[in-house]
Amino acid sequence: MKTLGVDLAAATKKTAVAVIEWGAGSTGSGAARLTHLALDVDDQHIVELFGSTDMTGVDCPVGWPDALIPFLTGHLDNIAAPVLEHDGIAGRRLLAYRDTDRFVTRETGLIPLSVSADRLAHPAMRCAVIQAKIAQLHGPQPRDGSGRLAEVYPAASLKIWGLNGRGYKGRGVPEAERLALLLAALEEQAPWLDLAGHRDSLAGSDDLFDAVIASLTARAAARRRTLLPDSTHAAAARTEGWIHLPDCRLDELPKGS
Structure with missing residues (x-):
């Protein structure tokens, strides 16, 4: 099996990819090897890698809040009702955050960036x-990840795996x-x-590091070892993403096929 991790930015610059081949490590069976690592990656390369991995x-984010479309359509068509449904901060939160974002916060304490009201919106347009x-x-x-593409959140994966993911993003010495x-x-x-000789590159780029974590999480998703949407979340997951x-x-990832 090969998994692809994509740390997607709004443009080619700072977009990173990592491919891990499972069962191909130098330590023998049950291992994994980082076979491809690249920074400043364009759409074509991502699509090509998708086609050659599992x-x-x-x-x-692979989608937007379900409430956002009728809100925008109502505003465009001067229809008050769907707009007024989101009067107040509680209503606006439904426009800013998806069901999966709220689920992640309950499970991990982390608050994902809003796909519709934060700087994540531009990468999400590229992702679409x-x-x-x-x-x-x-x-x-x-969009719920039941195919060959799953939305991942490296910060949450790191926290779940007991790795301290605070304060490592940026170009400063700290x-x-x-x-x-x-x-x-x-x-x-x-x-x-x-890591197949890529250690120095990973130590020098949080984007490349996040791509590796995304690829590791893709392995968990492929083996159905992630928290999947139950009946209360399934409909939203299909439209908004999950x-x-x-x-x-972490040590369970290499096991199995």
Whole structure:
């Protein structure tokens, strides 16, 4: 099995990808090897990698809140009712956050950025275009992650796996030091993961590091070892997307096919 992790930015710059081949590590069976790592990646490369791997984890929302479309349509058509339904802060939260965002907060205490009211909106627009390009070649991918594309959230994966993911993003010296410590902690907890000479690159880029975490989470999603939407979340997950939170330890990822 090969998994692809994508740390998606609004443009090619700072977009990172990581491919992990499972059962291909230098330590023998039950291991994994980082076979491809790249930064400043364009849409075409992402689509090509999707086609050559088994499961993709993308660190970006794959959909928008269900409430947002009727709200915008009502505003466009000067129909008051669907707009007034979201009067007040509680109503606006339904426009800003998806069902899966609220689920992640309940499970982890983390608050994902809003896809409709924060800087994440621009990458999400690019993600929608990439999904359309994938659909043209490989068929539409369900937004709930039941196909070959799953939405992931590296910060949540790190927390679930007991890795301190605070303060490692950025270009300053403190951030670089925290990233180095985080990478060392990952190596300690996942000795079965062969970084294949990419350690220095990972230590120098939080984008590349996040792509690796996305690829690891894609493995959990492929093996159905993530928290899946139950009947109360299933409908929203199909339209808005679903963030896949690992439901397994790191050392369980290499097991199985």
